[in-house]
Amino acid sequence: MIRIMQAEKLRECLANLNNVVIRYEMGRLDFSKLALDWLSKAETQLREERRPEATEILTARTNVISSIDRSKEEGKHGTARRRAEAIAAIDAICVAETLLRKRLLTLEDEIDAYEDKLVEAVTGLTVLGHLPSMAGVGRNFWAQQVWSALETQEATRPTAIWLSTALAVPDRMFLLDRVLQRVRSSQLPIIVAARGPESAN
């Protein structure tokens, strides 16, 4: 799976956690159900990435379900039942949050490392005067031209080969686009001169 998309999905999942916890604070009776839905999404997310941590979330989710069943069997009502279910749900949410966050931070570190490599290579092109001009070409075509230059220039070829074996094409082009975005907006004279005037396309 594409790293950038993985990271984005994890980020969304963690951002949604706030809405789930707010339901608990509001004393909503559907809190446990919402927590279970969130846990299920978190588990699916890690399972899609074939991460072993998905099993830990499954176990945590199972604990919530069994706690709900136990409360029913024991004939708990009102506050006591709500409290028992909330304890199990929040425990499970904490476990899942830790796993998702660690996974996301690992992915972000990896993405940063690849981006640093790409920055090094594009710096090489810029300093040596081999950065293709963006004059008269569209954004995507320019990105492709820059990638071709990275692959063909002697100084940047090893990095380009390494990046193309380590990253899927969408990841590589996404990161290159992010770096080129800074090339477009930089005010440094060397970069302004290297990029040429922007295309009207």
Add this chain to the structure above:
Amino acid sequence: MTQQQGPLSRLVAVEQAIGAAKQPSISDTLNHREQWLRSTSKHLYDMGVMEASMVVTTLAEVQLSMGGDLSYLEDGRNWPYQQRVAAAWTLQTQVLECLTIASNRLSMRVEHFEKIAESAIRAGAEAKLLASPGTLPRQVWLQAMADRMSRHQNCVQQVTSLALALSEPELMSLFDRTFKRVFEI
């Protein structure tokens, strides 16, 4: 796709949150503190600081341990004062731990860029490219120094790589920090 802020902006946001979290007023109630943490965690999420989710789960855990049945929300005023103060302090301690973890992680990334900036500035100083700010506005002076360094062979590589790794405002902010920290200018 979320538009994340750069590492310097994220670090500044976390440092500001730490500063504010360390200064509770005497009248600071638990609910007030929670509201503040809720908006802070939302701000940190938006900035791309994912430790914000730790803040959210910490809030839930403390609420559970202090009441669980949400009685303090339903009838907060009846809660004993001491218990409310204790809950607010527990919350503060745990949230500070979360923010410190975020700060440490982001500091490492910023330090990586600071080392490159420091090496560029030192090379610029050796090549006698640098001038004191004089009466120039700080931003204008920083931009002028960056331009000068980017034109010299001894520092062009470092400055260019920083400009390609960071947005323009983050780059200026990085030089600002590095000039202040290393050269006390």
